[in-house]
Amino acid sequence: VLNIKVPFKVDDTLDERTEIPMSWLATPFRLPKDIMHPEPDYFTAPFNKDKPDFFLINDKDTFFPPSTRNRIVYYILSRCSYIREGCGDKDKKGIKRLLNNGSYTAAFPLHDSRYWTRSKDANCESERYTLYKYWAKFLCFFKEQPLDLIRNYYGEKIGIYFAWLGFYTEMLLFAAVVGTICFLYGFLTFDDNEWSKEICNEKIGGNIVMCPLCDKKCSFWKLNTTCNSSWQSHLFDNVATVFFAIFMGIWVAIWITDMEIPKTHLEYENKLTVKMFLFQFVNYYSSCFYVAFFKGKFVGYPGDYAYMFGKWSKLRNEECDPGGCLIELTTQLVIVMTGKQVWGNIQEALVPWMMNWWGSRKARSHPESLYSRWEQDHDLQGFGQLGLFNEYLEMVIQFGFITLFVASFPLAPLLALINNIIEIRVDAWKLTTQFRRPVAAKAHSIGAWEEILNGMAVLSVVTNAFIVAFTSDMIPRLVYMYAYQPDGEMNMKGYINNSLSVFNISEIPLENRPEREENPFWFNSSITTCRYRDYRYPPGHEKQYSHTMQFWHILAAKLAFIIIMEHVVFLVKYFVAWLIPDVPSDVRARIKRERYLVQKELHDYEVEKLKIQLSHQNHQECTCTPGIYPYLPKHEVLPEF
Numbered sequence: 001v002l003n004i005k006v007p008f009k010v011d012d013t014l015d016e017r018t019e020i021p022m023s024w025l026a027t028p029f030r031l032p033k034d035i036m037h038p039e040p041d042y043f044t045a046p047f048n049k050d051k052p053d054f055f056l057i058n059d060k061d062t063f064f065p066p067s068t069r070n071r072i073v074y075y076i077l078s079r080c081s082y083i084r085e086g087c088g089d090k091d092k093k094g095i096k097r098l099l100n101n102g103s104y105t106a107a108f109p110l111h112d113s114r115y116w117t118r119s120k121d122a123n124c125e126s127e128r129y130t131l132y133k134y135w136a137k138f139l140c141f142f143k144e145q146p147l148d149l150i151r152n153y154y155g156e157k158i159g160i161y162f163a164w165l166g167f168y169t170e171m172l173l174f175a176a177v178v179g180t181i182c183f184l185y186g187f188l189t190f191d192d193n194e195w196s197k198e199i200c201n202e203k204i205g206g207n208i209v210m211c212p213l214c215d216k217k218c219s220f221w222k223l224n225t226t227c228n229s230s231w232q233s234h235l236f237d238n239v240a241t242v243f244f245a246i247f248m249g250i251w252v253a254i255w256i257t258d259m260e261i262p263k264t265h266l267e268y269e270n271k272l273t274v275k276m277f278l279f280q281f282v283n284y285y286s287s288c289f290y291v292a293f294f295k296g297k298f299v300g301y302p303g304d305y306a307y308m309f310g311k312w313s314k315l316r317n318e319e320c321d322p323g324g325c326l327i328e329l330t331t332q333l334v335i336v337m338t339g340k341q342v343w344g345n346i347q348e349a350l351v352p353w354m355m356n357w358w359g360s361r362k363a364r365s366h367p368e369s370l371y372s373r374w375e376q377d378h379d380l381q382g383f384g385q386l387g388l389f390n391e392y393l394e395m396v397i398q399f400g401f402i403t404l405f406v407a408s409f410p411l412a413p414l415l416a417l418i419n420n421i422i423e424i425r426v427d428a429w430k431l432t433t434q435f436r437r438p439v440a441a442k443a444h445s446i447g448a449w450e451e452i453l454n455g456m457a458v459l460s461v462v463t464n465a466f467i468v469a470f471t472s473d474m475i476p477r478l479v480y481m482y483a484y485q486p487d488g489e490m491n492m493k494g495y496i497n498n499s500l501s502v503f504n505i506s507e508i509p510l511e512n513r514p515e516r517e518e519n520p521f522w523f524n525s526s527i528t529t530c531r532y533r534d535y536r537y538p539p540g541h542e543k544q545y546s547h548t549m550q551f552w553h554i555l556a557a558k559l560a561f562i563i564i565m566e567h568v569v570f571l572v573k574y575f576v577a578w579l580i581p582d583v584p585s586d587v588r589a590r591i592k593r594e595r596y597l598v599q600k601e602l603h604d605y606e607v608e609k610l611k612i613q614l615s616h617q618n619h620q621e622c623t624c625t626p627g628i629y630p631y632l633p634k635h636e637v638l639p640e641f
Contacts, residue, residue, distance in 0.1 A: 007042030007056045035134050035146050045598045054605050067155040069438035071108035076437045097203040107438040115433045117333035127153045135607035136428040141421050149242050155323035155440025161388050164446050164609045169420040175413035176252050182410040193234045200227040211503055212514050213319050220530055237472050245407035245464040249569035254576050270448035277452055284397055288405050291329045292471050295511040296320030301534055302503040327470050330407040337401055341419040349426050352381045352434040383438040392449050403460035407467040465565040469558035481553050500531040504539040
């Protein structure tokens with residue numbers, strides 16, 4: 001009924017696989033072979049009890065792995081009736097109903113041993129102890145994961161989660177290296193930052209008076225007060241940002257393509273996954289979307305500011321920090337990615353440990369003979385039917401931060417990599433030591449999460465293109481250097497003065513002017529103009545306060561960059577999808593070989609079985625009692641005429 005596949009032949013293709021060059025370099029990261037591959041690789045076929053001698057059955061008690069055995073038992077318990085025939089409702093079936101009505105408090109498979117020591121039973125494999133020793137300890141963070149052992153003990157569903165998490169972490173390594181290089185480029189070119197030098201210069205930035213950033217309570221200020229933030233902004237807002245944004249788009253294309261595998265999942269979990277993700281999407285990303293794409297974009301200019309609900313609301317649209325919107329977005333990501341992830345890992349490990357410590361405080365001092373295995377496991381935390389949901393959600397939210405807004409913070413993949421190295425071991429530790437053993441479940445993929453990741457990967461190409469174009473100052477700088485540099489040189493001298501427009505202070509409406517006590521001591525009536533970030537004609541010009549031609553050139557360059565980046569990344573994505581098959585060639589070959597062998601072996605099995613039956617029948621015919629068959633005369637040869 002469960003269509004369980006079991007081995008019928010040892011895989012003979014393993015010896016044909018070529019050795020990877022320089023594989024000895026990976027030796028420190030490898031686990032012992034008996035841990036990584038506890039048993040040979042097999043070709044499998046759906047089990048049929050009518051053909052017991054077709055399958056490789058050495059011992060009936062250990063033929064099915066532990067995860068399969070507990071899945072079979074749970075399947076039976078979920079469907080068997082607990083009312084005797086003729087004594088009541090025949091529909092009263094299953095352990096779930098008994099749990100819901102309070103007849104039982106819990107139902108769970110038992111761990112096979114304590115996690116810190118082997119079982120005293122010599123016949124017990126103590127797989128829980130092995131998993132703790134080689135997988136769940138934090139000191140094993142650099143080692144590969146024993147996926148076969150995880151699958152055998154916990155089932156395919158949990159095994160796929162850790163396989164996916166490990167693959168995601170490995171792919172982060174490439175993004176982390178490139179992101180770190182881009183950050184180092186910003187650090188090494190720190191002294192070449194011409195616009196920051198002009199901002200910090202007393203004769204340039206110190207003489208530029210900026211218009212107030214809000215009504216009434218904000219004063220006039222000098223540009224050189226943003227000196228520190230402009231230097232910090234250069235670390236993340238430089239030429240390497242453009243390269244990194246394109247690289248990450250190509251990277252989430254390759255990652256998603258590599259991850260494409262057949263999809264199947266329960267409809268209930270899929271619907272819950274989508275609903276919860278949409279809620280968390282708004283919860284976690286709304287502030288980042290606001291800073292990246294709305295803050296400082298629709299503020300108007302002095303004398304004609306834009307208001308959120310009209311002028312009557314007096315809620316003026318918020319302007320960016322003087323250092324620019326990108327540094328604010330970077331700050332948001334740093335806070336969320338470090339604070340949320342660090343606290344999340346502490347909470348994941350600490351909460352179940354404290355609850356288990358408190359729940360088992362009275363029984364811990366008892367000897368094992370009085371503190372049975374089922375009592376020990378009952379004192380642990382229940383894993384729950386949707387136990388992996390929060391784990392996937394946490395990783396997918398993280399994936400959003402390192403893809404949707406990564407152009408503003410190249411170190412995001414590095415922080416995610418460090419977090420995931422810890423995350424794998426924290427999840428392994430709490431699953432092995434702090435939770436009851438979950439009922440094994442079949443799974444062929446990560447389910448609805450794959451479609452969500454695919455959608456976010458596509459969306460991230462658009463968001464990063466817009467961040468580079470509209471949130472970063474990279475495009476305006478390049479346009480200035482190539483088209484508006486007054487000396488015709490390929491440098492950024494004069495950029496600050498060029499990027500700030502002039503406004504006549506006397507034209508600022510009274511309701512927008514700062515209160516007298518808010519103004520700094522150096523401000524006096526001799527100062528008649530202030531500057532603001534925009535490209536508009538100065539007062540006195542025939543087109544005063546309307547956008548200059550440079551504004552339209554910059555806008556055209558921004559839109560061109562978005563179109564080019566999206567086309568380049570999507571072309572690479574489709575090329576990679578065409579180049580890399582959904583299923584690797586060696587896996588496809590093995591699947592074909594398995595299908596062929598199943599047919600061939602079953603055919604040979606049936607032929608042999610038929611031969612035995614025929615030989616047995618012939619043997620019976622030869623030993624029959626005489627006289628049963630009628631006398632058959634010999635044929636006579638007739639003469640020819």
